[in-house]
């Protein structure tokens with residue numbers, strides 16, 4: 001299917017806002033074009049609307065062309081923009097695996113778009129055929145998340161590719177936890193599939209949840225649509241500067257990931273032997289989904305000891321499950337000690 005036929009007509013016809021920084025690009029000695037205050041350098045100036053310096057650094061690390069990158073205010077922004085670009089409220093729908101990350105459903109609700117859930121199997125995996133069967137001519141987006149939150153596992157790569165190949169809309173693969181995974185990112189598949197949209201984030205392995213920087217990767221035609229709808233200066237100067245500092249320290253990130261993966265294995269083993277723990281599910285992320293005898297009770301007892309985990313008891317397939325983030329060795333020991341004392 002042609003991309004134009006997937007896009008909402010109002011977005012296709014939209015003439016986007018053109019900022020001062022859009023109309024003049026390049027270096028000048030005197031800037032009198034944006035009604036900025038000439039004092040209070042450097043934050044007096046509007047930031048680069050398309051964040052080229054940051055994108056060039058990301059492009060080098062991810063081995064991708066900068067024109068294939070969108071940057072937003074966390075992953076929340078490209079999730080919402082995908083709805084606003086492709087889904088006509090009260091007409092179109094999206095399909096997602098269940099259970100998965102809650103923001104896909106919330107953004108559907110905000111945009112008044114029907115959200116169709118397809119239950120994962122008992123290994124928390126899916127089949128492309130089941131997912132595609134839930135689609136109809138009004139399905140614009142399919143949401144996959146790999147490694148999946150809250151289950152922790154990576155989805156079957158062949159089934160993800162099969163979904164992309166057989167769906168005439170956009171397939172979003174959220175790779176927020178990809179740095180912790182033994183599986184290869186789908187970034188390398190983008191050049192083969194013009195309907196694939198991959199999300200990553202600075203919030204997890206990059207240790208920068210507070211700065212709010214999300215990445216989306218796709219063919220330039222999709223990136224251009226996201227850029228058309230975003231707020232003109234959606235990523236502020238402080239975030240862009242901070243991201244450049246972090247991108248220069250990618251060896252730190254590799255070191256953190258290495259430690260967290262060691263701690264993940266240690267925590268897996270200790271939890272498996274702990275009282276009340278019935279099952280520790282396999283994980284490819286920086287958290288563990290753990291089935292316990294009574295999740296609500298254990299959650300409450302841990303809170304009383306000052307330890308907060310995520311109670312996922314009410315989610316599909318997650319009855320009596322807690323989601324536990326891998327912390328520092330000290331934090332993980334504190335969790336285990338608390339479990340033995342409750």
Ligand SMILES: *Cc1c(COP(=O)(O)O)cnc(C)c1O
Pocket residue numbers: 073074075076077101145149174176200201202203204209213214
């Ligand atoms: C944590 C997480 C994100 C990150 O969201 P940000 O808005 O970038 O902080 C995205 N997707 C999933 C599945 C997550 O668990």
